[in-house]
Amino acid sequence: MSDTFILDRNHLPYWLRQLRKERKLIGPMRKKSGDIVYEEVSNIHEIELNCPAILPPVKEFFFPATEAMLRFKKGNVNDNIMGTPAVIFGLRSCDVSALNLVDRFFGGDIKDRYYTKKRENTLLVSVGCNMPDPTCFCMSMGTGPFLHKGYDIQLTDLGDRYFVEARSGRAKNIMNKFRHLFGKPSKADYEDQYEAVHLSQTYFEKRINLEGARNAIVSGAVHDDFWRSVTARCFECGGCVYECPLCTCFNVIDRKYDGTVERARVWDTCMFKGFTRMTGGVLPNRDRIRRTKRWYYHKIVYGPEQIGTFGCVGCGRCTITCPGVIDMATVGMKLSKGVDNS
Amino acid sequence: MDKIYTICPYCGCGCGLYLHTTGNRVTGVSPSRSHPVNRGTLCVKGWNSHEFINHPDRIAWPVRKTDRGLVRTSWEDALDITASKLSSIAGEYGPDSIGVLSSAKCSNEENYLMMKFARAVIGTNNVDHCARLCHSSTVGGLSGAFGSGAMTNSITEIDEARTLFVIGSNTTEQHPMIGMHMLKAVDRGATLIVADPRRTQIAEFAQIHLRHRSGTDVALLNSIMNVIILEGLVDIDFVKRRTENFGGLMNVVNYYTPPVGARITGVPAEAIKKAARIFATQQRSMLFYSMGITQHITGVDNVRSCANLIMLTGHIGQPYSGLNPLRGQNNVQGACDMGALPEFYSGYQKVSDPASRRKFRRAWGTKVPDKPGMALTDMIDAIGKGRIRALYIMGENPLMSDPDLTQVREAFRSLDFLVVQDIFISDTAGMADIVLPAASFAEKDGTYTNTERRVQKADRALRPYGEALPDWQIICRLANRMGYPMSYNGTYEIMEEIALLTPSYGGILHHRLDENSGLQWPCPDMNHTGTPYLHRKKFARGLGDFIPVEFLPPAEQVDDDYPMLLTTGRMYFHYHTGTMCRRTSTLEREEPECFVEINPSDGKRLCIRSGQPVNITSRRGGLEVKAMITEKTPEGTVFVPFHFREAAANILTNPACDPEVRIPEFKVCAVKVEPVAGKKTTRKPEEVDISKFWIERE
The missing domain is CATH 2.40.40.20 (Barwin-like endoglucanases)
Structure with a gap:
């Protein structure tokens, strides 16, 4: 069960400032160009909570696009494990759901210390989405717009106040420290909170039935001609994978600086033919159709088989970042509506 | 983690992106959602544009060529040698014995300073850059026909176009984010016509793909115009009011009937007719071209033919239409605008014009040369003839990019002095007497002009690598050593000088560029909000000029030996x-x-x-x-x-x-x-001996 509180809107900056004393505070900030990005908060009053989906997802704070893992020099190895205590404020339900799934990849049988250390030291304060974006379809995936479990702290915007839910152990501990800031929710608060949840559902423009898409693929109704037409539009930019909060593929490279060798990992993409390049130059997936198919199969078919859930949280970032308009929402929609193979 | 806004360092799309930095390292990249060109997307090069910044091959110190190879030296030493060598060569053989190559990868401010360096410090108009190898035909061809050689319309307008005619451009691969807008237009029902010998990705989406023989573009375009004239599809009002010499065009184009066009180009006559009818009759027709048009001995002719077609159909001077050359490098438009060209000052003010010369002489406080200088390709020829003795190259690599490399390499060997300013030891830098380490795009601020004339500001994300310096600071230091004082507190001061001297950049200052992704030139004054499309009401030169061109075959034809x-x-x-x-x-x-x-x-x-x-x-x-x-x-x-x-x-x-x-x-x-039969016979390029360079660094 979660502990529930009420926070006056005017007390939010104070609370964040207190949190910042012990941890790095990361939140959505507006840049001069007009974009809103997650970065370290300089001025708490400039945090932008009413913002469209932010590129890239917060996975970059735990699993950066380029991460120096080790440095070795003359037999000495320095492990570069980072994990400054941080709080990410203002992320969305889909981001939290995605991180919970990524945890299963990096924190499974083999623990990835580079990821888990950062994850353990970061508190997530998510804000439910009263007004989802036109690209969002988290409701279809059951990963938003508000969460029932799996979060640290979840805020619901009730206009002049926030309805606060603390779920995880560490979240409850932190809330204990700031008891003086939070009130006890009244019956009206609960009702208002439910209304926000209830109303948000009407704003979704997209309903994507990935179960239908999965059935279509599994039943063999989707032929290669469909995938050929999808692939023809692929720009091979890798954006779908780079922006996907669930994609975790990386490549490992070594670089030599003046006697020190640095081993780094960089984000990788199964959309590239070099992803499975073998010594001697053999490319098992030279065929672009197979690569496109692989990504969708991984998300729609293998996900449910292996981890019991789709490899998609419906955040809509691939919709924003795909130049060829062959993102999960578009393709998933086409698949679920029955594919015309002609 | 900080996120710093900058402009992608690769192609002319000029996409906005954020560099993610931790400490003095870039850890990633993300696209800008509000940028009008990329709108939250990037191509694979953009997504990976951060990795080379911290690559160990970066030049960390000035280096000097010795018998032992390239060895580390100090800035003082490197600049002293460069300044004294350039001065002595200019003194002995005259300033025109020095050539300066500016860079389409560097900012507007740096290109402006480089051309100022050539003209005011050295005293020569021998300044050029790689636009010579890509769009010099555009600058030459369009300034004749329209009076201004740049993309006439904006990239966002592509979405709304009804016909897209893409000739000699592999858009989805070379300008991917422009390709994205084209695909969007096609999805909305626009007709796409592609003329390209190769079956490129964009051609897969074309309703009509004209696969003409390489080098027969003039014949193809003349043939299309022939159909338009014969079938009465000419925009007569536009031709009458806005252009001149239509008769001259008719006389030439008459010959290129579709059967003649088909014979020369190999494209079926019916396809030519169909393309002509669609392009002429649709309102909102846009024509795009790139290297397939310009990189020919008839490059200027090809560009003129494109201009003729556009004027004939009246698809110019309005939104969602126009003639759109897609520029290659991130700042090749800017480098041309800044006058890194042998015949122009910034803003295409001619060096042969006494009034322009007087203006720049007064502003710079020194004599300026009056004779147009040598083009890049001519400089290479002139080295062999001993007329060019020294080259100063900023961020260019002619030993890879110029034609007939064996000859170019031979020519470079005979130079008295070569100084290269770059971020890596390129093939060209490997031959240099002095290599000056420059800051990469992430390590300096400045403005870049993309293909749609949008002047955009990029911020500095990192401290320069090693002892590297931003190119503009290197130029200033060198100028000071050569007895011409150049001091600027920042790139914004250089921009103020540019605005003062360049009418089309008159209202473009740094503080105006932070919002709305920059300004599109011409922007003559501080109240002007930029120009999304050109040639409204009248052409830059007044009336558009039909310059008829005849088809000429390529310089080299296939024969029995080379089939x-x-x-x-x-x-x-x-x-x-x-x-x-x-x-x-x-x-x-x-x-x-x-x-x-x-x-x-x-x-x-x-x-x-x-x-x-x-x-x-x-x-x-x-x-x-x-x-x-x-x-x-x-x-x-x-x-x-x-x-x-x-x-x-x-x-x-x-x-x-x-x-x-x-x-x-x-x-x-x-x-x-x-x-290949048996043994390898490849001519390997000469190895740049980087190993020696590294040993010296220890």
């Missing part, structure tokens, strides 16, 4: 001479080696299988590459990308140039292709 046509170009994963992208693990892993595209029927005839090594030989040299059998390239033609120094396609290419603007014919030359 195949070679066309060169770029590929999606790499960029130009590969100094940056080939140091990016993801990009290099995708395409680590050179290849030659051969049509299956040619492959069969020559007994070549996919993956087999083949020798390609032209009259100028040969190289060995792997064959790739594909339908993309038509029969009788082969295609080689030019990014790979170990198999540099420009060893093969023909240095024949357009007589007016001196652009070489990269797109056509005659070669023979044979399977």
Whole structure:
């Protein structure tokens, strides 16, 4: 069960400032160009909570696009494990759901210390989405717009106040420290909170039935001609994978600086033919159709088989970042509506 | 983690992106959602544009050539040597014995300073940059026809166009984010016509794909115009009110009936007719072209033909239409605008015009030369003849990018002094007497002008690597040493000087560029909000000029000895001479080696299988590459990308140039292709001995 509180809107900056004393505070900030990005908060009053989906997802704070893992020099190895205590404020339900799934990849049988250390030291304060974006379809995936479990702290915007839910152990501990800031929710608060949840559902423009898409693929109704037409539009930019909060593929490279060798990992993409390049130059997936198919199969078919859930949280970032308009929402929609193979 | 806004350092789309930095390292990149060109998307090069910044091959200190190879030296030493050498050569052989190559990769401020350096400090108009090799035909052709050589419309307008005619541009691969807008227009029902010998990705979406023979663009365009005139599809009002010399055009175009066009180009007459009818009758028709038009000995003619077609149909001077040359480098438009050209000051003010000369002489407080200087390709010729004794090159790599590399290398050996300012030891820097380490795009601020004339500001994200300095600071230090004081507190001060002297940039100052992704020139004053499309109400020169052109075949034809046509170009994963992208693990892993595209029927005839090594030989040299059998390239033609120094396609290419603007014919030359038998016969490029350089650093 979660502990529930009420926070006056005017007390939010104070609370964040207190949190910042012990941890790095990361939140959505507006840049001069007009974009809103997650970065370290300089001025708490400039945090932008009413913002469209932010590129890239917060996975970059735990699993950066380029991460120096080790440095070795003359037999000495320095492990570069980072994990400054941080709080990410203002992320969305889909981001939290995605991180919970990524945890299963990096924190499974083999623990990835580079990821888990950062994850353990970061508190997530998510804000439910009263007004989802036109690209969002988290409701279809059951990963938003508000969460029932799996979060640290979840805020619901009730206009002049926030309805606060603390779920995880560490979240409850932190809330204990700031008891003086939070009130006890009244019956009206609960009702208002439910209304926000209830109303948000009407704003979704997209309903994507990935179960239908999965059935279509599994039943063999989707032929290669469909995938050929999808692939023809692929720009091979890798954006779908780079922006996907669930994609975790990386490549490992070594670089030599003046006697020190640095081993780094960089984000990788199964959309590239070099992803499975073998010594001697053999490319098992030279065929672009197979690569496109692989990504969708991984998300729609293998996900449910292996981890019991789709490899998609419906955040809509691939919709924003795909130049060829062959993102999960578009393709998933086409698949679920029955594919015309002609 | 900080996120710093900058402009992608690769192509002319000029996409906005954020560099993510931790400490003094870039850890990632993300696209800007509000940027009008990329709108939250990036291509693979953009997504990976951060990796080369911290690459260990970066030049960390000034280096000097000695018998032991390139060795580390101090800034004082490097600049003293450079200044004294340049001064003494200018003193002994005259200022015109020095050539200056500016860079389309550097900012507007740096290009302006470089041309000021050439003209005010050295005293020569011998300043040029790689636009000579890509769009000099555009500058030459369009300034004649319209009076201004740039993309007439904006990239966002593409979404709303009804007809897109793409000729000689592999848009989805070379300008991916413009390709994205084209696809969007097609999805909304626009008709796409592509004219390209190769079956490129964008051609897959075309309703009409005209696969004409390489080098027959004038015939194809004349034939299209012939149909438009004969079928009465000319926009007569527009031709009467806004243009002149229509009669001259008619006389020439009359000959190119569709059957004649078909005979020359190999495109069926019906297809020519169909394309002509669609292009002329649709309102909102846009024409796009790129290297397939410009890199010919008839480059200027090709551009004029495009301009003629646009004027004939009246698709100009309004939104959602126009003539749109797609510029290659991130700041090639800006480098041209800034006057890094032998015949122009900034804003295309002619050096031959006494009034412009007086203006710059007064502003710079020194004499300026009056004779137009040498173009890049002429400078290379002049080195061999002893007329150029020294070159100062900023961020360019002519030893990979120029045609007939064997000759270029020979010429460079005979230089008295070569100074190169770059971020990596390129093939060119490897031959230099002094190499000056420059800051990369992430390590300096400045403005860049993309292909749609949008002047954008990029912020500094990192401290420069090692002892590297931003290019503008290097130029200033060198100028000071050569007795011409140049001091600026920042790039914003340089921009103020540019605005003062350049009418089209008159209202463009740094503080105006932070919002709305910059300003599109012409922007003559501080209240002006920029110009989304050009030639409204009248052309820049007044009336548009129909300059009729006859078809001329390429300089080199196929014959019995060299029976195949070679066309060169770029590929999606790499960029130009590969100094940056080939140091990016993801990009290099995708395409680590050179290849030659051969049509299956040619492959069969020559007994070549996919993956087999083949020798390609032209009259100028040969190289060995792997064959790739594909339908993309038509029969009788082969295609080689030019990014790979170990198999540099420009060893093969023909240095024949357009007589007016001196652009070489990269797109056509005659070669023979044979399977490799037995021993390797490849001519390996000379190794740049980087190892010595590194030992010295310890």
